[in-house]
Amino acid sequence: MRKPQQTPAQATTPYIDALLGYRTRGMVAFHTPGHKLGKGAPPIMREVFGAALLAVDVAMAGGVEDTRESTGLVRRAEDLAAAAWGGERCFFLVNGSTSGIHSLLLGLAGPGDGVILPRNAHKSVQAALIFSGAVPHYVEPTIDPLWGIPLNVPAERVAAAVAAHPESKAVFVVSPSSNGVCAALDAIAGVAHQGGLPLVVDQAWGPHLRFCSRLPLDAMSAGADAMVTSVHKLISGLTQSSAIVARGERLGLQRLESVVKMTQSTSPQALIYASIDAARAQMATQGEQLWSRAVDNAEWLRARLAPLEGVRVLSDEVLGQDGVADLDRTRVTVSAAGLGVTGYELETALRDDYGIAVEAADPLNVLLNVTYGDSHDDVALFAAAMTDLAARRRGARPLHGAALPANWPRFTRQVMTPRDAFFARSEAVPVEHTAGRVSAEMVAPYPPGIPIVAPGEEISDEIAAYLSEAAARAMHVHGPEDLTLKTLRVVS
Ligand SMILES: Cc1ncc(COP(=O)(O)O)c(C=O)c1O
Incomplete structure (x- = not known):
């Protein structure tokens, strides 16, 4: 797919240049933040962030003169x-x-x-x-x-x-x-x-x-x-x-x-603005080569994982399914459910046994981002870890419904607007008794942060059962007041 041509002006970085200019001028700062370009910062901050970064941690108004x-x-x-x-x-x-x-x-x-x-x-x-x-x-x-x-x-x-x-x-x-x-x-x-x-x-x-x-x-x-x-x-x-x-x-x-x-x-x-400025210039001027390398690394990794017994990688088989036009192949979703390992267990094993941190884990899978920041050695380390894990777990019983409810409960009905439900009089009810009630809160397993139930939605038996099981398994969720999910606020 041909991508749009970028203009030569894209090589310029006005915002981060101004920040650099500010540091070079060596201003005496009577503006925020209180650490005053790092001079007053506690040593631990200087050690972790470095003097160079603190010297450009300035508010825009007084600092970058803009x-x-x-x-x-x-x-x-x-x-x-x-x-x-x-x-x-x-x-x-x-x-x-x-x-x-x-x-x-x-x-x-x-x-x-x-x-x-x-x-x-x-x-x-x-x-x-x-x-x-x-x-x-x-x-x-x-x-x-x-x-x-x-x-x-x-x-x-x-x-x-x-x-x-x-x-x-x-x-x-x-x-x-x-x-x-x-x-x-x-x-x-x-x-x-x-x-x-x-x-x-x-x-x-x-x-x-x-x-x-x-x-x-x-x-x-x-x-x-x-x-x-x-x-x-x-x-x-x-x-x-x-x-x-x-x-x-x-x-x-x-x-x-x-x-x-x-x-x-x-x-x-x-610093955030400056990083957007620099990241945009990097992409506009070198995106094609940088991402081509990332795609090559991701494809190499996919090819290494494909033959491993019990390991699956989300790939082209999803193309053409309902709603799927394409797949970003640098996002690598990996499942070891065939080795009897949940996504959460895989995340832990990768971190503890192989020193690998993944982007996210869900009941069945882990997700990796492969970018231009990764070297070939990095993806090779992941391939080696999965090869080792597959060998160690050979013959293990595959997961069958043992993971957290893998399937998302079906959406029911929007009974009230999210705002009306959120501000309505509500009560905290044990999750197992919420079926038939209207939720006043959102419950979104994190990651990926997609709500299982949202304010104003009717709670079905299926959703109530999902929430009970999620509570029993201490699933990490965002949204409800009771993060242990023993109770959920429903509209009174
Ligand atoms: C699909 C989607 N949209 C929006 C967001 C929010 O992005 P941010 O973390 O930059 O606020 C996320 C975060 O994970 C996401 O997955």
Whole structure:
């Protein structure tokens, strides 16, 4: 797939250059933060972060002599990013794609407005619905029974939702999914636009897509009106760095800008901005070679894992399944269920026995990100670890339903809006007695942070049983007040 040509201006990095300039000038700082360029920082901070980093930990206003409102330095860096990612406008974010999702939904839909959403959307969507008062009209993704993960949403199902809810304000999809499974974004953009709706894509897991011809189609090339991408997830941004990229044909860029400001700190971390600036330039100028190397390493790893008995790797067999247009092959989902090992056990074994830290684990699988930051030796270490593990566990009984409920319970009914349910009078009820009640809370196993139940949804027997089992197995969840899941708040 040919990727857009980038301009020579993409080699420039105005924001990080300004930060460097600030350090070089050796200013006396009477501004935040209180550690004053590291001079007052406790020794442990100096040891861990280094003097060079603390010397550029400055607030934007006093520090880099720029604010969004003044010299336009941030805007210059954002404009370069907008061009690189294929939009008209970009907004740098310091609180991850989470805050981008809040901004986009708040900007597009208010109380009572409908939004077409995939049921596998990240948990941040639920917060956005509570903030805005919007009403979700869900499109169900197919859940792959073998892998126990949501795949993606087919364009036909999105079309049916648009036809059923023509008064909606936007279509929202997640692509790639957290396992790298990509939706047919061009077809979905067609469906949304035919219905007169903007398409917003959660491309948290796709900041790299636009920069290498061996990676799937990116949201803006597919015709999306806006996307949010986590610069920190797969390219070189510091943790929490993220960006919204938008074009103004179907959504108001000025309104978007004002909601972005509402959801961001008034003291954005300059290091985060600088890292977005540098990461964007790195991708625009070297993305093709860097990611080509990552794809080669990932393919090599896939080929090494394929023959191991009891080990499976999510690969091309998902292509062509309901809702799946492509797979980012640098995201490597691995299961050792055939060796009797759950995803959580595999994560622990890899960490404790082989010194390998994975991106995520779920009941059946672990997930690896292979990027340009990995050497061939790194992926070879993983291949060797899995080969050793497979040899040690040869003959072990495969998992059959022994893992946590691998299949996601089916979505039931939205009985109240998420906001109404969240603010309604509620009571904490033992999870085993919640069937038939309306949830006032979200429960999202983390990772991947996709809610099993969300505020305003009816709790089915299947969901109640899932929650009870999750509680018994001390599953790690986000959302409910009682994180042990002994009780759940339901609407009184
Ligand atoms: C699909 C998806 N969207 C959004 C987010 C939120 O991204 P961030 O961690 O940058 O806030 C995540 C986080 O894991 C995610 O998986």
